Amino acid sequence: MPTMTHRTAILLASLALAPLTAQAGGLILYEVGSDNVGLANAGAAARAQGPATLASNVAGMAWLPGTQITAGAQVLHGNLRFDTDGNTNIGGGDSGNAMDWAPGGSLFVTQALEDGWSAGFAAYGDFGLDINYENAWSGRYFLQNGSLTGMTLMPSLAYRVDEQWAVGIGLRAFYAMFDTQLALDNDPFGLLQRDDGRLAYQDNDLGYGAQLGVLYEPEPGTRLGMSYTSEIDVQFDDDLDLQNLGPVAETVLRNRGVLEASTRIDMHLPQTLTLSLYHQLDAQWALLTSLNWQDWSRFGEVGIDLDSATPRSITQDANYRDTWHASLGTQYRFDPRWLWSLGLAYDSSPVDDEDRTLSTPLGETWRLGTGLTYALDDRTDLNLSYELVWMGDMEIDQQKSLPLGDPKRVSGELEDAWIQALSVSATWRY
Incomplete structure (x- = not known):
């Protein structure tokens, strides 16, 4: 059985961990500042309509002649407001809107080489979101703010086997940034009227993985694509930054060696598999669809190592489950210069309702996208x-036991x- 020192250290590590899992499930973004936004990811691994295919299927660049460049920018904004109910036993204000404006950008470059070969490079952010x-x-004792964001840099190579088949591989360098903050209760019995303390944790890491793609065109205007992205391991290693602690809490934690403890968090970005179809119905209309699987159950198992007076390693399971995505879209060329896109998509939830927390405010999602290309x-x-x-609506009822005082509960x-x-x-062709 863990000692009190172990339990205290594990508690603080778990507090630091909470926002980490918050940013993950369902937040491998399909939105990377490209025309894929207007299709809600429909046909993404089969379209091969420009250099942005590198984000969804590297084999698609084998269909692109010459030198092509796509540069994109986007902004994300949302509504995420938590209304508490009578079961909440913590005083305080409302959550505010936890979804800040989040800008992003992307760059994709492809170059056709000789003998069926093509080379490319992609830089894009497709992971994470801020919660504030x-x-x-x-x-506030569960989460004040947290962010886990990632940027992919990916050189890639594709080969056109014949008129029908192409294969490709991309080597991903993934730069992950993690930053989180929550409050610590300095007055658990409500007697001293002390201000809250704070726990903060911040680090970044570089992980590596790969993307593999296959594209098959059985007849002109019909393409089938399959793309696989490997798991990527990242590791965050930093001291627990404990600020404004009351004298009793500070003395206890210092005597137990927790104040000087270094915490390492091991995370596994999920592997994914995408199947897509692009079919040109006639000179004006095209039909597109995608199916996608993401291995979030693996991501939910996060390792925590504590380097204190008594080192300890644990694995915290956030009870994530794998997710599925299905999308359907169409493109209509109503003028030689104009192309209209429309897409609808569904993503299953990475957590059951009873496992949803303030740091994992996630559920099933619907996407509706539209776009114009000129x-x-x-x-x-x-x-x-x-x-x-x-x-939509997502209920949360969360409790947490602390070393002193009654358990904290937030419900709403x-x-x-x-x-x-x-x-x-914008896309340029040379």
Whole structure:
């Protein structure tokens, strides 16, 4: 059985861990500042309509002639407000809107080489999101703010085997940034009227993985694509930054060696598999669809190592489950220079309702996207796309036992939660 020192250290590590799992499930983003936003990911691994195919299927660049460049920018914004109910036993204000404006960008470059070979490079952010509650809100002992974001840099290579088949591989360097903060109760019995303390944790790491892709065109205008991205391991290693502790708590934690403890958190970005179809119905209409699997159950198992007077290693299971994505879309060329896109998608939830927490405010989602692409000339396209991600109502009832005082409880609902994405991009061909 763990000693009191172990239990205290594990408690503090778990507090630091909470926002880590918050940013994950369902937040491998399909929105990377490209025309894929307007299709809600429908047909992503099969379209091969520009350099942004590198984000969804590296084999697609084998269909792109010459040198092509796509640069994109986007902004994400949402509504994530938590309304407490009568079961909450923590005083404080409301959560505010925890979804700040989040800008992003991307760059994709492809180059056709000789003998069926193509090379490419991609830089894009497709992972994570910030959650930023009010500092004095009722759930501050569970989370005040946290972010886990990632940037992918990926050189890649594709080979056109024949008129029908192409294969590709991309080597991913993934830069992950983690930052979290929550309050610590300095007055657990309500007698001293002390201000809260604070726990903060911040680090970054570089992980590596791969993307493998296959593209098959049985006849002109019909393409089937399959893309696999490998698991990526990242590791965060930092001291627990404990601030403004009351004298009793500080003395106890210092005597137990927790104040000087270093905490390492091991995380596994999930592997994914995508199957897509692109089918040109006629000169104007095309039909697109995708199916996707993401291995979130593996991500939910996070390792924690504590380097204190009595080192300890544990694995915390956030009870994540694998997710599934299905999308359907269409493209309509109503003018030689104009292409309209429309897509609808569904993603299953990475957590059951009883496992949803303030640091994992996630559920099943629906995406509705639309976009317009305009050809300035034979070599330049401009795209404007918009997408609404609807999460709806999500109930949360969360409790946490602390070393002193009664258990903390926050209960209520996230009502009408949504995220929207606006993307602009340009493609040049040489």
